[in-house]
Amino acid sequence: DLKVVVIGGGSSYTPELIEGFINRYDELKITELHLVDIESGKDKLKTIYNLSKRMIEKANVGIKLFQTLDRQEALKDADFVLTQIRVGGLDARVLDERIPLSHGIIGQETNGAGGMFKALRTIPVVLDIVEDIKKYAKKDAWLINFTNPAGMVTEAVNRYGDFDRAVGLCNVPVNMKNQFAEIFKVEPDTIELDIVGVNHHFFVTDIFLEGKSSIDELLDMYVSGELQNTPTMKNIESLQWSKSLIKSLEAIPNPYLNYYFMTKEQLQSERDQYEENNVRAEEVKKIEKELFEEYADPDLDVKPKALEERGGAYYSDAACSLVDSIVNNRRDIQYVNTLNKGTVTDFPYESVIEGAAIITNDGPKPLNYGKIPYKLNGTLQTIKTFERMVCEAAVTGDKDLAIAALTLNPLVDSDTVANSVFKEMFEAHKDYLPQF
Numbered sequence: 001d002l003k004v005v006v007i008g009g010g011s012s013y014t015p016e017l018i019e020g021f022i023n024r025y026d027e028l029k030i031t032e033l034h035l036v037d038i039e040s041g042k043d044k045l046k047t048i049y050n051l052s053k054r055m056i057e058k059a060n061v062g063i064k065l066f067q068t069l070d071r072q073e074a075l076k077d078a079d080f081v082l083t084q085i086r087v088g089g090l091d092a093r094v095l096d097e098r099i100p101l102s103h104g105i106i107g108q109e110t111n112g113a114g115g116m117f118k119a120l121r122t123i124p125v126v127l128d129i130v131e132d133i134k135k136y137a138k139k140d141a142w143l144i145n146f147t148n149p150a151g152m153v154t155e156a157v158n159r160y161g162d163f164d165r166a167v168g169l170c171n172v173p174v175n176m177k178n179q180f181a182e183i184f185k186v187e188p189d190t191i192e193l194d195i196v197g198v199n200h201h202f203f204v205t206d207i208f209l210e211g212k213s214s215i216d217e218l219l220d221m222y223v224s225g226e227l228q229n230t231p232t233m234k235n236i237e238s239l240q241w242s243k244s245l246i247k248s249l250e251a252i253p254n255p256y257l258n259y260y261f262m263t264k265e266q267l268q269s270e271r272d273q274y275e276e277n278n279v280r281a282e283e284v285k286k287i288e289k290e291l292f293e294e295y296a297d298p299d300l301d302v303k304p305k306a307l308e309e310r311g312g313a314y315y316s317d318a319a320c321s322l323v324d325s326i327v328n329n330r331r332d333i334q335y336v337n338t339l340n341k342g343t344v345t346d347f348p349y350e351s352v353i354e355g356a357a358i359i360t361n362d363g364p365k366p367l368n369y370g371k372i373p374y375k376l377n378g379t380l381q382t383i384k385t386f387e388r389m390v391c392e393a394a395v396t397g398d399k400d401l402a403i404a405a406l407t408l409n410p411l412v413d414s415d416t417v418a419n420s421v422f423k424e425m426f427e428a429h430k431d432y433l434p435q436f
């Protein structure tokens with residue numbers, strides 16, 4: 001028997017998960033799949049449940065599907081718990097994106113002030129979920145967390161949750177790998193990457209084609225102008241890095257580094273969106289409305305194409321592959337958020353990193369990376385320190401620590417700004433900040 005519980009089951013991404021589990025059913029026989037949500041998500045949950053049911057029936061697989069608002073009941077004897085929640089919903093995200101912009105700094109849901117407040121809202125809830133997992137799920141249950149900011153949430157669970165079976169997941173490494181596969185015209189599964197850093201703040205420092213290091217070829221393509229752009233995502237603008245940057249760093253920045261290395265351009269375009277009441281959260285509200293109208297169509301029994309408009313498209317492939325490799329001890333390489341355990345020697349032993357790991361029945365075993373190239377070390381240490389301070393503040397409710405973290409974040413241009421942004425965001429989000 002294999003019982004999987006999805007917390008935040010009403011997410012518009014759930015049909016991808018369902019599709020992923022259907023496609024893998026021959027080798028990964030999920031017997032029970034429970035979709036859990038909360039009162040305010042009841043209608044979404046119902047629509048998702050009905051669509052999922054049609055998909056499962058069409059595929060004729062033996063997955064028994066359930067929907068519930070009773071998390072503890074659902075967690076009983078679970079093998080895998082997948083978390084994909086948005087505490088405060090898209091309305092809170094609108095504030096995460098708009099308030100910082102009104103103070104002249106970037107508003108982003110996983111980086112800077114927005115990311116910090118998403119972490120402060122989310123970490124207490126996920127730690128509660130962890131308590132329920134310890135109480136109700138199987139002793140060897142795994143928590144697979146997509147909830148953003150995924151790196152910080154996973155770090156907080158490891159440091160403060162007294163639980164060491166949590167893995168954080170993001171679709172960016174997989175998307176980059178797929179885009180590199182297109183560039184080199186090879187199958188994605190013939191490629192492996194060396195990546196170093198943390199969630200949404202990492203670099204690709206090598207790419208192996210059938211095991212052969214090929215980073216120099218890739219860098220040459222950028223530097224020669226043969227490739228116009230480094231990989232990007234639906235939710236992130238495609239901006240062109242300079243040749244000097246790519247050539248000198250000898251690494252490919254992940255698309256989220258736009259915010260840090262092209263701050264001015266990114267800020268300008270976000271300001272325009274702000275003026276047009278069309279920051280990403282506002283855009284996502286529209287996309288989501290259309291998606292749910294489509295999902296409600298009783299004739300629909302597959303994942304609709306429109307889901308590709310979301311930045312998280314294809315994340316389910318990562319999620320389902322991870323579950324599959326743990327269950328079947330595949331020992332393949334995947335890119336996950338997991339405890340460093342000394343594999344990146346410049347990061348704390350007990351911190352969470354995003355990196356390549358071998359996925360076994362005993363969970364991810366991160367590959368030895370060694371030292372961080374010195375040109376990348378500064379920015380990575382800054383962000384890791386920010387993350388650690390935010391996690392500590394999320395658990396202790398230490399406002400001063402949270403404000404100091406914000407001042408250290410490169411997207412915040414002054415301590416005075418950090419203080420005023422914090423104050424306004426704190427007021428706006430205080431219903432979701434029980435720890436303070």
Ligand code: NAD
Pocket residue numbers: 007008009010011012013036037038040041042044045084085086087088089090125145146147148149150169170171172311312315
């Ligand atoms: P969403 O707004 O649709 O939220 C998903 C569901 O969570 C909703 O139905 C909501 O009612 C429910 N929810 C909120 N609080 C809950 C709680 N305490 N318990 C149970 N359910 C709760 O959000 P979404 O766009 O589907 O994204 C969900 C999360 O996944 C976000 O945190 C988002 O940032 C993250 N995400 C991460 C990745 C990744 O790469 N790791 C990719 C996509 C989305």
Ligand code: G6P
Pocket residue numbers: 110148170171172233235280284309310311312313
């Ligand atoms: C990417 C990131 C996710 C993030 C998503 C946002 O996929 O990896 O962590 O949640 O983009 O997409 P959205 O459509 O919500 O802006």
Ligand code: MN
Pocket residue numbers: 150169170171172200
């Ligand atoms: Mn992500």
